[in-house]
Amino acid sequence: MIIVFDLDGTLIDSAPDICAAGNTVLxxxxxxxxxxxxATGFIGGGAPLLIERMIAARGLETERHDAMLSRFLELYDDAVHLTQLFPGVEACLEKLAWDGHALGICTNKPESPAxxxxxxFGLLPRFGTILGGDTLKVKKPDPVPLTTCIAALGGGRALYVGDSEVDAETAERAGVPFALFTRGYRNTPVDALPHAHAFDDFADLPGVIATYRGVPS
Structure with missing residues (x-):
């Protein structure tokens, strides 16, 4: 089975690093x-939208967008030192890989910093495909990045794991079941987001996937 993950707010709590890089630009x-x-509220639509939201929040000239984005992206590859994995992520990924699942990343974070x-975190070899917000001409919530990621992993039955409104819409538009990690960066109540499963502990995800497959956990 194919399991595709979002990144920021799903596998990693990267808001402190994103905030620090954004504040350097500001x-x-x-x-x-x-x-x-x-800063956490600005995350989810990719780096260009993050900068757009920062400009609007501070009343800056919109003409500064490209220069601010360029500076932010210069900082982004090294924006890892305040970031943490959510508890249980590493063990969960190891278990899923051991069980034979194909793993991928579909994120709006640019591919290089992703x-x-x-x-x-030593996790790069775990993923057969990594699609960032700048990998294709479109980004989430357009379904194409997710469907492209699934196809690159061989196609077939899949599940998308994410934390946000953007992720829920992406999965819905792609026709892919969605597992919602409830400790991420969403602003909407859990019940208001379309999802097949919701979980708050990565130790539970392998069991969720086993149930989804119809196999006793």
Whole structure:
């Protein structure tokens, strides 16, 4: 079976690093820094949208977008030192790989920093395919990145695991069942998001997948 994961807010709590990089960019613009909660609320649509939201929140000139984005991306590959794996992620991925599942990443994080942070945690070899927000011409919630990721892993029965409104919409548009990690960066109540499963502990995910496959856990 194919299991595709989102990254920020799903496998990793990267908001502190994203906040720090964003605040470095804002400081260069003479703007006040973001709080962690504010930065977390901006995550999910990819780096260009993050910068757009930062500009709007600080009342900056929209013409500064490209320069701010360029500076942010310069910082992004090294934005790994404040990031942490959510508890149980490493053991969960090991179990899923041991059970023979094909694993992939479909994220709106640009591909280079996505690979950098996975490499930082020694997880890069776990994933057969990694699609970032700049890998294709479209990004989530367009379903094409997810369907492309699934096809690259051989096609067939699949499950998408994510944490946000964007992830839920992506899975729904792709016709792929969605498992919602409830400790991530969403702003919407769990019951308001379409999902096949919801979980708050990665120790439970292999059992969720076993149940989904119709195999006793």
């Amino acid at each position: 400081a260069a613009e003479g703007a006040t820094p973001m709080s962690l909660a504010e 690979r950098a942070v996975l490499d930082h």
